[in-house]
Amino acid sequence: MASYIQAPPTAHPGAPSPVQATGRTINWGVVATGRIASTVVADLQSLGDSNVIAVSSRSEERARAFADKHEIDWAYGSYQAMFDEPEIEAVYIASPHGQHFEIAMAALKSGKHVVCEKSLTINAHEARALVAEARDNDLFLMEAVWSRFTPVFARAMEIIGSGELGVVSWVQADxxxxxxxxxxxxxxxxADGGGAxxxxxxxxxxxxxxxxxxPTSVQATADLNDDGVDLQTAITLGYTGIRHAQLMVTxxxxxxxxxxxxxxxxxxxTNAPLHNPTKLFIHPANGPARTEVFEPVGNNYTYEFREATxxxxxxxxxxPTMPWEDSVNTMAIFDGIRHQVGVRYPNDLARTR
Ligand SMILES: NC(=O)c1ccc[n+]([C@@H]2O[C@H](COP(=O)([O-])OP(=O)(O)OC[C@H]3O[C@@H](n4cnc5c(N)ncnc54)[C@H](OP(=O)(O)O)[C@@H]3O)[C@@H](O)[C@H]2O)c1
Incomplete structure (x- = not known):
């Protein structure tokens, strides 16, 4: 019983540190200067074969401040100006999801490889269009679901896949x-793709x-605020066999x-938080419980950037760990949930015509 998500080579026990170079150096540019860009950039800079040479912002001042703080050489007051720089090969996009599509499309059209924050887009239509653009232009595109690349997640999948605990019956995650x-x-x-x-x-x-x-079926209920974004959403996934998942976001x-x-x-x-836990608690029905502990490398975003690089x-x-099909199918699940619970975004319509 193999786990569904294929772990990258760097996530296996005994693999070299993710900061260790695996080939030629890639020149990166960072898009946007918000909270997650500030958290993540040091991990990208820590790779032996990644060179973060530029940052771009809607404001030249914010780009300069971010560049100074993170010791980045070039600062651009527009995203496109950075995409026009030939020395930059790949970009990491850290804008709100409502803006991912337009920015990632512009980057791909400018010939850049793209790692884009989750959710990749706000709907499946946009995700398919990005995938088509990357495919047509022979470029790399990846949604930055960092959890998939970490050793702790790979180890959890290995334990489940080994059959030690038997057949999966349900998942509860919040x-x-x-x-x-x-x-x-x-x-x-x-407009930013707000909501839980x-x-x-x-x-x-x-x-x-x-x-x-x-899953084979998706059912959801949600509470929306007066602006129409979901404050809390409960999701039940159905599978063939006696298998379910109950997911809660708030x-x-x-x-x-x-x-x-x-x-x-x-x-x-896991312990908290489930997107980057440090502990797995394993409870076999007929044996002693045990705990496995995992040390992060940097903020643990190193693993997703190792994979992209x-x-x-x-x-x-x-x-192979975050294939295009998974991003598109995930957005299709979210489209279905939004349809069920009545969450609409202003740019949904424009971009699904
Ligand atoms: N992987 C993770 O652990 C993680 C954690 C948190 C968030 N995220 C994801 O990262 C993305 C950004 O989240 P964040 O928390 O960093 O957001 P944030 O603090 O609001 O920063 C977003 C940045 O995007 C730029 N931007 C471009 N268009 C914008 C617009 N119309 N409105 C506002 N900002 C705009 C702004 O930078 P400039 O003004 O410099 O252009 C802004 O600072 C989201 O997609 C989120 O889901 C991932």
Whole structure:
């Protein structure tokens, strides 16, 4: 019983450190100067074969400040100006999801390889269009679902795949926090793809996909705020056989942020947060429980950038660990959920014509 998500070579126990070079140096540019770009950039810079030479922002001032803080040489006051720079080979996009499509499309049309934050787009139509553009232009494109690339996730999939705990019966996974309402925050802004679903659900879903693959049915209920974004969404995935997943995402409560995989002969769970846990708790039904502990490398974004860098070096257009089909199918699941619960974004219509 293999796990559904294929672990990259660097995620296996005994693999070289993800910062170790795997080939020629790739020149990177960072798009946007917000919260996650600031957190992630040091991990990208730590790779022995990645050179972060530029950052771009909608504001020249913010680009300069980010460049100074993170010791990056070039700062651009527009994303396109950075895409026009021939020395930059790949870009990491860290804008809100509502802007991913336009920015990633512009980068691909400018001949850049793209690693784009999750959710890749706001709907499946946009995701398919990005994939087509990358394919047609022989470029690398990857949604930055960093959890998939970490050794802890690979190890969890290995334990499930070994059959030690028997057959997977259900997954319960949740993610969320209490977010104070701010109409200017991307989480509450429909134009940015706001709401718990697109911001958080990809991570609990990763545990269901890893252990059981894509579901045969999806049912959801949600509470929306007056702006029409989902504050809390409950998702039930159905599978053939006696298998289910229950996923919960919220902007309204201090959630446990853990995953639990229940099987015919025991269960496995994580500590918090489930998108980057450091511990696996393994509970065989007929044996002693045990805990496995994992040390992060940097902020643990190193693994996704190792994979992207390796793929670009090897001329791959997609990562076997985060294939295009998974991003498109994930967006299709989210489209279905949004249809069920009534979340609409202003740019949905324009981009699905
Ligand atoms: N992998 C992870 O662990 C993780 C964690 C958090 C978020 N994320 C993802 O990363 C993305 C960014 O999240 P974040 O928390 O960093 O957001 P953020 O703090 O709001 O930053 C987003 C940045 O995008 C740029 N931007 C471009 N168009 C924008 C617009 N119309 N409105 C606002 N900002 C715009 C801005 O940079 P400039 O003004 O410099 O252009 C802004 O600072 C989201 O897709 C999110 O899902 C991933």
């Amino acid at each position: 993610l969320g926090f209490k977010a104070e309402y701010d109409p200017n925050w991307r989480l509450f802004n429909p 679903l697109l911001d958080l659900a990809v991570y609990p879903l990763t545990w269901a996909l890893g252990t059981m693959g894509f 902007l309204n409560a201090a959630a446990p942020r853990m995953a639990r995989v229940t099987c015919s002969n025991g269960w496995l769970s 390796r793929c670009i070096q090897q001329g791959l257009n997609e990562s």
